[in-house]
Amino acid sequence: MTQGTRLVVDAVTMRFGGLTAVDGVSFTAEPGDITAVIGPNGAGKTTLFNCITGFYRASSGRIMLGETALHRLPGHRIALAGVARTFQNIRLFGGMTCLENLLVAQHRRLMAASWFGIGAVLGLSRYPAAEREAVERARAWLEATDLLDRADDAAGSLPYGAQRRLEIARAMCTGPRLLCLDEPAAGLNPRESAALSQLVRAIRDGTAAGADPCSVLLIEHDMGVVMGISDKIVVLDHGARIAMGTPAEIRADPNVIAAYLGEDEPA
Ligand SMILES: Nc1ncnc2c1ncn2[C@@H]1O[C@H](COP(=O)(O)OP(=O)(O)OP(=O)(O)O)[C@@H](O)[C@H]1O
Numbered sequence: 001m002t003q004g005t006r007l008v009v010d011a012v013t014m015r016f017g018g019l020t021a022v023d024g025v026s027f028t029a030e031p032g033d034i035t036a037v038i039g040p041n042g043a044g045k046t047t048l049f050n051c052i053t054g055f056y057r058a059s060s061g062r063i064m065l066g067e068t069a070l071h072r073l074p075g076h077r078i079a080l081a082g083v084a085r086t087f088q089n090i091r092l093f094g095g096m097t098c099l100e101n102l103l104v105a106q107h108r109r110l111m112a113a114s115w116f117g118i119g120a121v122l123g124l125s126r127y128p129a130a131e132r133e134a135v136e137r138a139r140a141w142l143e144a145t146d147l148l149d150r151a152d153d154a155a156g157s158l159p160y161g162a163q164r165r166l167e168i169a170r171a172m173c174t175g176p177r178l179l180c181l182d183e184p185a186a187g188l189n190p191r192e193s194a195a196l197s198q199l200v201r202a203i204r205d206g207t208a209a210g211a212d213p214c215s216v217l218l219i220e221h222d223m224g225v226v227m228g229i230s231d232k233i234v235v236l237d238h239g240a241r242i243a244m245g246t247p248a249e250i251r252a253d254p255n256v257i258a259a260y261l262g263e264d265e266p267a
Contacts, residue, residue, distance in 0.1 A: 005066040005082065005177040005215055006031050007052070012061030012071075014047050021047040023239035024061070029178070029232070034204050034216045036226045038250075039236035040259055045219045046088070046182065048236070052217070053085045053180050054078030065178055080108070082177035086167040086184060094156025098147055098166055101155050102138035105173040134173075140209035141169035145199060161192035165199065172203065178215045179203060185222040193222060197229045227251065235259065 007029040014022040022044040029035035037045050051058040054075035063070040068081045093101050142148045145165040150158060155166055164184060171179055181200070185193045199208065206213030220226045226233065227247040235243040235250060237259040243250055250256055 006064075007035075007178055007215060007217065008062070008064040009048075009052065010062040010064070012048065012051055012058045012063060014044075014051055014056060015059045020239050022051065022058070022236075025234075025236065025239075025241050026061075027232075027234045027241065027244055029215055029217050031215050032204065032213055033231040034200060034218065034229050035232045035234065036230040037217065037219050037234045037236060038221075038223075038226055039242075042238075043236040043259075044239040045236055047239075049085070049180060049182055049217075049219055053083055079174060082175075083180065084171035084174045084176035084178070085180040086164075086171055086182055088182045088186065090160075090163050090167055092155040092163060092166060092170070095154055097152050098142060098155050098158070098169075099135070099138055099151040101166060101170055102141060102173045103134055105170045106134045106137065108174075137173055137209070138169075141172050144172075144202070144209040145169045146195070161188050164188065164192075164196070168199065168203075172209065172211060172214070175211070176214060178217060181216065181218040181220070183219055183221060185220055185225045188222075193225055197225055200229055 010026050011024045012022055013020065013024050025048060037048060039045055047056065050056040052063055052070065054070065054073065058071055061071065065081060065083065070078055070081060070083065073081060093104065096104070139148065139151065142151050145168060147162060147166055147169065150162065155163065158166065168181070168184065185196055188196060200216055202208035203214050204216050230247055233245065233247060233250045234241060235256050242255045242259055243253045245253070
């Protein structure tokens with residue numbers, strides 16, 4: 001069993017014209033850890049996330065996932081390298097069922113098993129076995145996210161909190177080495193936030209859906225969730241890293257408290 005994969009973010013800078021949205025940020029997200037990136041509005045969190053997940057190419061710096069240089073890969077190769085993400089705004093196929101959403105997420109695996117259609121034409125395909133596995137994996141993640149009874153319902157008909165869990169299930173169906181969550185607790189009620197925290201811990205520890213442990217990186221404004229589940233917190237302000245440490249260290253850091261003055265104070 002793997003123990004997740006180390007993410008190294010090394011002096012990453014992202015400029016938009018004259019604006020430096022991320023300014024030489026470095027940190028490592030250790031295997032087996034939940035690492036949170038926090039900071040006031042406009043601090044550069046989403047931009048940094050977009051660099052890691054391949055939506056932007058960093059202006060400079062290195063991003064390594066294990067031995068893989070993510071910063072050198074085109075955006076569409078990042079998922080293949082083992083990075084899965086969820087979005088601030090939910091992006092599910094609303095008209096498809098929950099199960100179908102999780103099967104679509106596995107289409108690359110299924111295509112590979114059918115040798116991209118050629119094996120199927122020749123009757124040599126491993127597709128049926130792969131399809132069975134894909135359905136089993138999808139059902140395991142539906143169960144882990146408490147959505148098994150909604151498997152055949154349209155994703156768009158689910159309550160908001162359930163859609164957020166389905167997004168995580170979909171990301172996990174790709175078998176990632178690193179899961180990036182962009183404000184997963186946004187809009188959740190306290191009970192749903194608690195269930196989310198438990199799910200993210202289980203993903204980190206490899207106790208959900210029979211999957212291996214997975215490193216987790218999250219952006220989150222809900223300080224209850226951040227302080228409750230993070231092993232390490234990286235704090236950004238005006239694009240730069242101003243603090244890094246355990247939740248207890250971050251809570252007591254005067255730089256962090258100063259950065260948040262006028263915002264919601266952490267903890
Ligand atoms: N595509 C873009 N083009 C130009 N400027 C951008 C772009 N994306 C982000 N920015 C700017 O970069 C800075 C950092 O924004 P970013 O969205 O990364 O912050 P954030 O910490 O995620 O904020 P929030 O908590 O409000 O989501 C902001 O000044 C923003 O206006």
